Amino acid sequence: xxxxxxxxxxxxxxxxxxxxxxxxxxxxxxxxxxxxxxxxxxxxxxxxxxxxxxxxxxxxxxxxxxxxxxxxxxxxxxxxxxxxxxxxxxxxxxxxxxxxxxxxxxxxxxxxxxxxxxxxxxxxxxxxxxxxxxxxxxxxxxxxxxxxxxxxxxxxxxxxxxxxxxxxxxxxxxxxxxxxxxxxxxxxxxxxxxxxxxxxxxxxxxxxxxxxxxxxxxxxxxxxxxxxxxxxxxxxxxxxxxxxxxxxxxxxxxxxxxxxxxxxxxxxxxxxxxxxxxxxxxxxxxxxxxxxxxxxxxxxxxxxxxxxxxxxxxxxxxxxxxxxxxxxx
Amino acid sequence: xxxxxxxxxxxxxxxxxxxxxxxxxxxxxxxxxxxxxxxxxxxxxxxxxxxxxxxxxxxxxxxxxxxxxxxxxxxxxxxxxxxxxxxxxxxxxxxxxxxxxxxxxxxxxxxxxxxxxxxxxxxxxxxxxxxxxxxxxxxxxxxxxxxxxxxxxxxxxxxxxxxxxxxxxxxxxxxxxxxxxxxxxxxxxxxxxxxxxxxxxxxxxxxxxxxxxxxxxxxxxxxxxxxxxxxxxxxxxxxxxxxxxxxxxxxxxxxxxxxxxxxxxxxxxxxxxxxxxxxxxxxxxxxxxxxxxxxxxxxxxxxxxxxxxxxxxxxxxxxxxxxxxxxxx
Numbered sequence: 001x002x003x004x005x006x007x008x009x010x011x012x013x014x015x016x017x018x019x020x021x022x023x024x025x026x027x028x029x030x031x032x033x034x035x036x037x038x039x040x041x042x043x044x045x046x047x048x049x050x051x052x053x054x055x056x057x058x059x060x061x062x063x064x065x066x067x068x069x070x071x072x073x074x075x076x077x078x079x080x081x082x083x084x085x086x087x088x089x090x091x092x093x094x095x096x097x098x099x100x101x102x103x104x105x106x107x108x109x110x111x112x113x114x115x116x117x118x119x120x121x122x123x124x125x126x127x128x129x130x131x132x133x134x135x136x137x138x139x140x141x142x143x144x145x146x147x148x149x150x151x152x153x154x155x156x157x158x159x160x161x162x163x164x165x166x167x168x169x170x171x172x173x174x175x176x177x178x179x180x181x182x183x184x185x186x187x188x189x190x191x192x193x194x195x196x197x198x199x200x201x202x203x204x205x206x207x208x209x210x211x212x213x214x215x216x217x218x219x220x221x222x223x224x225x226x227x228x229x230x231x232x233x234x235x236x237x238x239x240x241x242x243x244x245x246x247x248x249x250x251x252x253x254x255x256x257x258x259x260x261x262x263x264x265x266x267x268x269x270x271x272x273x274x275x276x277x278x279x280x281x282x283x284x285x286x287x288x289x290x291x292x293x294x295x296x297x298x299x300x301x302x303x304x305x306x307x308x309x310x311x312x313x314x315x316x317x318x319x320x321x322x323x324x325x326x327x328x329x
Numbered sequence: 330x331x332x333x334x335x336x337x338x339x340x341x342x343x344x345x346x347x348x349x350x351x352x353x354x355x356x357x358x359x360x361x362x363x364x365x366x367x368x369x370x371x372x373x374x375x376x377x378x379x380x381x382x383x384x385x386x387x388x389x390x391x392x393x394x395x396x397x398x399x400x401x402x403x404x405x406x407x408x409x410x411x412x413x414x415x416x417x418x419x420x421x422x423x424x425x426x427x428x429x430x431x432x433x434x435x436x437x438x439x440x441x442x443x444x445x446x447x448x449x450x451x452x453x454x455x456x457x458x459x460x461x462x463x464x465x466x467x468x469x470x471x472x473x474x475x476x477x478x479x480x481x482x483x484x485x486x487x488x489x490x491x492x493x494x495x496x497x498x499x500x501x502x503x504x505x506x507x508x509x510x511x512x513x514x515x516x517x518x519x520x521x522x523x524x525x526x527x528x529x530x531x532x533x534x535x536x537x538x539x540x541x542x543x544x545x546x547x548x549x550x551x552x553x554x555x556x557x558x559x560x561x562x563x564x565x566x567x568x569x570x571x572x573x574x575x576x577x578x579x580x581x582x583x584x585x586x587x588x589x590x591x592x593x594x595x596x597x598x599x600x601x602x603x604x605x606x607x608x609x610x611x612x613x614x615x616x617x618x619x620x621x622x623x624x625x626x627x628x629x630x631x632x633x634x635x636x637x638x639x640x641x642x643x644x645x646x647x648x649x650x651x652x653x654x655x656x657x658x
Contacts, residue, residue, distance in 0.1 A: 050592070221587065240590045252585035258550065259576075261569045261599040263379070268597040270590040 002027050004067040004097035005309050010052055014248040014317060019052075020310045025067065027101045033081050036101045037074035037090060042306075042327040043121040044313040045070065045155070046219075049247040059274075068309075069095040071121050073110070084109060089117050091125070096309045098329055111284075115291055122324035123159050123298045124291065129283045130241055130273045131159030131217075135167075138271045139215045139239040143168030146209050148228055151219035152189060153180035153299075155324040156241060160217045161187045162296050169215070172208045174201070174224065176319050183299060183322055195224070202227040215239070221246045222253040229257035232264045240270040248317055299323030331356055333396035333426035334638050339381055343577040343646060348381075349639045354396065356430045362410050365430045366403035366419060371635075371656040372450040373642040374399065374484070375548075378576040388603075397638075398424040400450050402439070413438060418446050420454070425638045427658055440613075444620055451653035452488050452627045453620065458612045459570055459602045460488035460546075464496075467600045468544045468568040472497030475538050477557055480548035481518060482509035482628075484653040485570060489546045490516045491625050498544070501537045503530070503553065505648050512628060512651055524553070531556040544568070550575045551582040558586035561593045569599040577646055628652030 002025045011019050030036050048070055051062045062068060072095060076088040081104030084090070090107040094100040110120055122128060134156075135141045147164045151157040152173025164171040165188040173189040175181050176196040184192045191208040195201050205213075205227045212233035218225055221243025228238065246253065261268060276283075290296045301321040303312040309327045316325060331354045340348050359365055377399055380391045391397060401424060405417040410433030413419070419436035423429040439449055451457060463485075464470045476493045480486040481502025493500040494517040502518040504510050505525040513521045520537040524530050534542075534556045541562035547554055550572025557567065575582065590597060605612075619625045630650040632641040638656045645654060 225587075242591060243588050246588055252583040252587065254581040254583045255587065256581035258554075258581065258584065259572050261597055262571060262601070263599065265599045265601055265604065266597075267599075268590055268595075270592065270594045270596075272591070272594055275594065 001025065002097050002099040003306060004095070005306070006065050006067055007052060007062045008065065010054055010064070011248075013250055015049065015052065015314060017310045017314065020068070022307065025097070027099065030078055030080055030101055033104055034101055035076050035081050035084050035090070035104045035107060036078035036099070037092065037094070037107065038077045038099050039072050039074040039097065039329050040089070041073040041118045041121055042096055042309055042329065043071035043125075044309065044316060044325050044327065045126070046242055046244045046247065046316050048313065049317070067095055067097055069093055071126060072096075073117050073120060074100070079104070091120050096306075098306055113288060113292075115288075118300065118324075118326055118328075119291070119298055121326060122155055122300065123296055124284065124287055126273055127155035127324060128159045128287055129276065129280065130156050131163055132283050132287060133273065133276045133279070134217055134239040134241050134271060135160055135163055135215070137276070138269050139217065139237040141167060141169055141215045141237075144170075145214035146170045146172065146212070147215045147217065148172045148174070148205065148209065148213045148231065149217040149219070150174050150224040150228075151244060152184045152187075152192070153322055154219060155321075157217070157219055158183070158187055158299060158323050159296070161189050163290075165189075166290060166295055172205070172213070174220075180319070180322060187297070202230050205231045212236070217241060218243065220244055222249075226253075226255050226257050229255065229260040229266070232260055232266050234264050236264060236266050238266060238268040240268055244317065301325045303327045305329065330354065331426050331428040332635060333424070334635070335394050335396055336381060336391045337394065339383055339393070340577075342579055344378065344381065344643060346639045346643065349397070351636070354426070356428065359407055359409055359430055362433055363430055364405050364410050364413050364419070364433045364436060365407035365428070366421065366423070366436065367406045367428050368401050368403040368426065368658050369418070370402040370447045370450055371425055371638055371658065372400035372454075373638065373645060373654050373656065374455070375571055375573045375576065375645050377642065378646070396424055396426055398422055400455060401425075402446050402449060403429070408433070420449050425635070425656075427635055442617055442621075444617075447629065447653075447655055448620070448627055450655060451484055451629065452625055453613070453616055455602055456484035456653060457488045457616055458605065458609065459485050460492055461612050461616060462602065462605045462608070463546055463568040463570050463600060464489055464492055464544070466605070467598050468546065468566040470496060470498055470544045470566075473499075474543035475499045475501065475541070476544045476546065477501045477503070477534065477538065477542045477560065478546040478548070479503050479553040479557075480573065481513045481516075481521070482651055483548060484650075486546070486548055487512070487516055487628060487652050488625070490518050492619075494518075495619060495624055501534070501542070503549075509648070509651060516626065531559050534560045541565070546570060547572065549573055551578075555582075555584050555586050558584070558589045558595070561589055561595050563593050565593060565595050567595060567597040569597055573646065630654045632656045634658065
């Protein structure tokens with residue numbers, strides 16, 4: 001028997017712990033070509049909120065009363081598949097559960113490189129890859145550009161800041177509160193904006209980038225997007241990655257500066273990292289090298305034990321995590 | 330002496346006729362390299378509203394108590410410049426006035442093709458060029474695409490509809506009221522949406538494009554942009570040309586579907602037609618050919634006499650024009 005977190009009800013607005021239930025699941029028999037995995041690390045990510053809605057999105061909505069799917073790292077405890085043996089660590093997307101049995105082709109064996117395994121849920125995983133291709137491919141960032149990134153202390157944002165500095169950009173990061181802002185500064189940002197302190201975000205950004213911004217990496221939407229539009233130079237590029245501010249908001253935000261898209265010839269480009277899966281090798285090679293060279297640090301907020309998973313997830317929306325939020329089993 | 334409309338005061342919200350004053354202007358002496366022009370046609374265009382604000386924009390703000398600049402077609406009445414002789418028709422940007430004297434290199438002699446001169450302020454001029462490059466270059470429209478265009482009975486929109494049909498797109502056009510909608514239908518649109526009738530624009534668009542839209546050509550912003558975001562297919566391209574609904578609005582509109590930029594990987598690209606000036610030859614060749622072939626019809630709303638110019642301009646914002654709005658002197 002496995003224990004798994006299931007979605008009980010589709011939340012309206014902010015999800016609550018009571019939207020989830022921990023249930024026993026019978027594991028299927030281990031047949032040829034299958035593996036039995038015991039999870040070590042679970043990932044909680046903002047995009048999961050979108051899958052909790054029964055609405056058109058890039059990923060299939062979560063089914064009610066079924067396990068919450070998502071990135072996880074586990075250890076093989078039994079295998080009837082070639083190339084996978086007990087003790088191997090694998091990445092999979094079976095989500096918020098302690099154990100799982102499934103087809104071997106749905107798991108990826110972690111390569112033998114000297115980084116902690118959980119990095120493959122963070123800077124060497126989906127969030128890091130989102131930062132990498134969002135900045136380089138979607139926004140076409142280049143040395144000398146002034147970059148603004150929101151949620152700069154988060155899993156994606158902390159990678160955006162560091163990759164930006166490696167590439168020779170001037171980096172302005174926003175985060176909420178002193179400890180997050182201190183982290184963003186340590187990551188190398190040239191200017192850090194605390195959006196929670198008094199004053200208009202648009203004015204803080206104008207002060208940080210008096211000549212405007214070339215690139216905006218959006219993780220937040222709302223007032224951050226509006227401020228970025230207001231500060232955009234002509235032909236600025238916006239990599240539209242997420243809008244965490246809106247996921248649970250009851251009413252959509254007005255965007256006062258939307259006309260700047262026309263006037264400043266801004267390119268706003270949404271992207272989903274799954275579309276870059278065919279280029280994962282390029283990402284692993286470059287990011288792995290930067291990590292080996294000590295150019296990327298990875299901060300984590302770790303929750304202990306399966307029971308903490310819903311809380312770890314909910315904390316994403318109240319700013320509870322510094323860096324990548326993970327659950328350790 | 331010339332008579333010219335000047336800007337008296339910068340409007341807040343909707344401009345009024347009292348924001349303008351008709352004044353006598355002394356013409357400078359005709360020196361070497363200069364021409365004296367008597368205007369035949371004046372253009373009024375929505376973008377002029379933006380230049381009336383004292384704000385960062387793609388064009389320099391209009392100076393107060395100075396002539397309203399803009400596209401016009403005039404006849405040379407005197408010339409001290411090579412290649413320009415009395416009787417020649419020229420395009421220039423000296424705007425809302427009956428006569429002007431200025432440098433010959435600021436005017437363009439109209440080519441000897443058999444279309445009415447005022448087309449060079451319409452489908453063979455800035456609005457037509459905006460439609461052409463917006464659709465082909467910015468939005469990368471191609472045969473088989475479903476296109477939604479707002480303000481489809483206007484100077485730009487009426488060209489977008491017709492170019493869309495020539496290229497083999499399925500075209501959905503929106504306009505306000507029965508006579509405009511009848512025009513859009515005559516222009517060849519497959520579906521016409523009257524945004525003024527009862528019902529939500531988003532629902533009308535969903536009914537018109539049950540499989541979604543590939544391309545949106547935005548002239549309106551606000552609810553039109555929101556509906557287009559809601560109807561966008563994955564990887565849809567939005568050519569962001571203008572947002573006439575917002576130019577005089579006291580409060581910015583909420584955009585409920587902004588998150589669809591991320592989820593559907595939409596590319597929203599603002600553009601200004603001046604950036605395509607180096608490709609005007611390509612436009613003239615193609616659009617001229619389509620006109621010769623009878624594939625483009627040009628509808629005009631003509632106001633008679635210089636004194637009507639402010640009214641012609643103000644009517645743009647209350648939906649008073651069918652096709653291109655022009656003043657004939």
